[in-house]
Amino acid sequence: MIKVVLLGGGNVAHHLARVFINSTPVSLIQVFNRSIKSIEGLRGKVELIDDYNKIKKADIYIICVSDNAIEKVSSKLTIGEALVVHTSGSISMQVLNKHKKYGVFYPLQTFSKDRKISFNEVPIGLETSNKEDYIKLEKLAKAISTHIYSINSKQREQLHIAAVFVNNFVNHLYAIGDDICMKNNINSDILFPLIKETAHKIESMKPFEAQTGPARRGDNIILKKHLKKLTSNQQDIYKLLSNSITKKYGNKL
Amino acid sequence: MIKVVLLGGGNVAHHLARVFINSTPVSLIQVFNRSIKSIEGLRGKVELIDDYNKIKKADIYIICVSDNAIEKVSSKLTIGEALVVHTSGSISMQVLNKHKKYGVFYPLQTFSKDRKISFNEVPIGLETSNKEDYIKLEKLAKAISTHIYSINSKQREQLHIAAVFVNNFVNHLYAIGDDICMKNNINSDILFPLIKETAHKIESMKPFEAQTGPARRGDNIILKKHLKKLTSNQQDIYKLLSNSITKKYGNKL
Numbered sequence: 001m002i003k004v005v006l007l008g009g010g011n012v013a014h015h016l017a018r019v020f021i022n023s024t025p026v027s028l029i030q031v032f033n034r035s036i037k038s039i040e041g042l043r044g045k046v047e048l049i050d051d052y053n054k055i056k057k058a059d060i061y062i063i064c065v066s067d068n069a070i071e072k073v074s075s076k077l078t079i080g081e082a083l084v085v086h087t088s089g090s091i092s093m094q095v096l097n098k099h100k101k102y103g104v105f106y107p108l109q110t111f112s113k114d115r116k117i118s119f120n121e122v123p124i125g126l127e128t129s130n131k132e133d134y135i136k137l138e139k140l141a142k143a144i145s146t147h148i149y150s151i152n153s154k155q156r157e158q159l160h161i162a163a164v165f166v167n168n169f170v171n172h173l174y175a176i177g178d179d180i181c182m183k184n185n186i187n188s189d190i191l192f193p194l195i196k197e198t199a200h201k202i203e204s205m206k207p208f209e210a211q212t213g214p215a216r217r218g219d220n221i222i223l224k225k226h227l228k229k230l231t232s233n234q235q236d237i238y239k240l241l242s243n244s245i246t247k248k249y250g251n252k253l
Numbered sequence: 254m255i256k257v258v259l260l261g262g263g264n265v266a267h268h269l270a271r272v273f274i275n276s277t278p279v280s281l282i283q284v285f286n287r288s289i290k291s292i293e294g295l296r297g298k299v300e301l302i303d304d305y306n307k308i309k310k311a312d313i314y315i316i317c318v319s320d321n322a323i324e325k326v327s328s329k330l331t332i333g334e335a336l337v338v339h340t341s342g343s344i345s346m347q348v349l350n351k352h353k354k355y356g357v358f359y360p361l362q363t364f365s366k367d368r369k370i371s372f373n374e375v376p377i378g379l380e381t382s383n384k385e386d387y388i389k390l391e392k393l394a395k396a397i398s399t400h401i402y403s404i405n406s407k408q409r410e411q412l413h414i415a416a417v418f419v420n421n422f423v424n425h426l427y428a429i430g431d432d433i434c435m436k437n438n439i440n441s442d443i444l445f446p447l448i449k450e451t452a453h454k455i456e457s458m459k460p461f462e463a464q465t466g467p468a469r470r471g472d473n474i475i476l477k478k479h480l481k482k483l484t485s486n487q488q489d490i491y492k493l494l495s496n497s498i499t500k501k502y503g504n505k506l
Contacts, residue, residue, distance in 0.1 A: 067472075068474075090478065108443060108444075108446070109446060109447055110454065110465055112465075115457065125443070149443055151439065155437050157478075158433050158434075158437040158482065159433075159437075159443065161433055161482060161483065162430040162431075162441075162444060163430070163444070164479065165427075165429045165433070165491075166426055166430040166444050166447060166448050166451070167447050167465070168466030168469065168494075168498070169491075169494045171451055171454075171455070171464055171465075172494055172501075173423050173426070174418075174455050174460035174463075175459075176415075176418045176419075177416070178460050178461070180411055180412075181411075183411075184407070184412075186404065186415075187402070188415075190378070190400070190412065191361075191416070193361070193362060193400070194362055194420050195420075195423075195452050195455070196452050196453065197362060197363055198420045198423055198424055199448050199451070199452035199453075200449065200452075201363065201368060201424075202427050202431075202445075204368065205368075206431065207425075207428035207431050208431070210365065210427075211424050211425065212363055212365075212421060212424075213417055213420065213421030214417065216421065222320070222343055225410075226417065229411065230414065233497055233500070236493060237418075237493060237494065238422075240489060240490060241421075241490065244425060244489075245425050247486065248428070
């Protein structure tokens with residue numbers, strides 16, 4: 001049984017709390033948050049606290065707060081020989097080095113409040129200050145997911161950047177597609193199958209090979225025609241991404 | 254039984270040919286292509302021809318060729334009272350107006366040679382020069398898909414632009430994510446669950462609401478940190494899309 005204390009009250013903390021509560025090898029003994037109110041949804045399932053002095057002994061302490069609060073929360077923890085980790089994609093493991101044993105437990109997924117996540121498929125990137133702790137942390141990760149990766153701080157930062165491209169920016173392009181449909185009285189549901197197939201396709205072929213469309217073909221006529229129909233902001237994005245595609249494939253526009 | 258002749262030998266033509274061959278209400282009587290070689294894969298399943306004079310009588314002729322060849326193929330067809338349609342997202346229906354009955358049959362999906370598509374879920378946008386033909390074309394569409402939409406030429410062009418954003422450009426962002434992983438010795442499979450969840454999430458919430466990430470939060474520190482780690486081309490894309498997101502949500506960077 002791995003005893004865990006979770007610190008944080010945001011989306012990721014809630015998702016982690018729920019999956020730990022339902023995991024047999026894990027005993028989530030407390031969830032800490034400076035505001036109890038935002039973790040009320042977990043009441044009855046785990047002990048809720050807002051006082052650092054009440055934090056109990058555990059094997060692993062997980063700091064699951066916003067990037068700029070990690071160091072502050074860490075500084076208030078007195079945990080002796082236990083392992084403390086954070087869950088951030090962009091903060092170095094070293095921010096926790098006032099503790100004896102520290103590391104990172106980075107679940108790479110987009111978490112929303114009201115959306116269930118099958119945690120079993122969420123990739124978790126692990127890093128620890130020493131090998132022995134890696135085994136301990138891996139045990140915890142394996143209790144909730146089958147996709148465990150050893151990822152150092154440098155890689156993790158790059159991975160986070162990659163995630164910004166394939167999640168944040170991709171979602172913004174979905175929003176533009178949605179805007180275009182709405183403006184033209186088209187039910188934007190019509191885009192869902194294309195969006196899903198685009199995402200699933202790259203499991204069986206590299207995105208480099210999967211690329212299609214006017215920019216890939218170097219079809220200047222369509223590109224010019226499309227540009228005329230867009231807002232100024234959409235035009236900028238259309239031009240830049242089309243140029244980036246044509247450069248990648250050695251086409252000339 | 255709807256008698257169909259298909260003209261074309263590309264990816265879309267192959268996918269359509271296969272689904273028509275397996276559809277009971279449809280009788281695919283011929284596939285025409287100027288090069289028989291590129292449709293050899295269909296031999297034994299349907300009559301293959303490369304001579305316009307051998308084209309048989311049918312109810313619907315589907316011109317499924319590249320945009321710039323549609324008019325040429327259409328000009329060589331003599332079909333009398335039958336309905337002729339093309340499958341393009343960007344070409345007006347009027348390009349076929351030398352015929353008495355014409356329209357558009359636009360399957361909105363990304364088709365690759367070696368990837369099976371569940372055609373039942375492919376949205377098909379229909380347009381015809383008169384109402385009577387719409388019913389005929391709808392019957393054909395319903396034989397292979399449950400997602401039928403009435404889409405006029407102006408809407409179709411806009412839909413095609415939306416598809417460029419949510420398919421072509423999204424795939425290019427996947428390629429950048431893949432590049433970043435490869436450069437840093439990270440197995441890019443780690444991105445798949447995030448990519449899939451990003452795509453599936455917008456079925457239950459609008460992309461506008463699903464937006465997360467540093468630009469959405471107005472987190473200037475992370476943005477600057479990320480920019481330093483990118484190639485010049487990646488920087489341009491990162492900046493433009495981040496600015497577009499912050500503008501959309503009224504944040505300032």
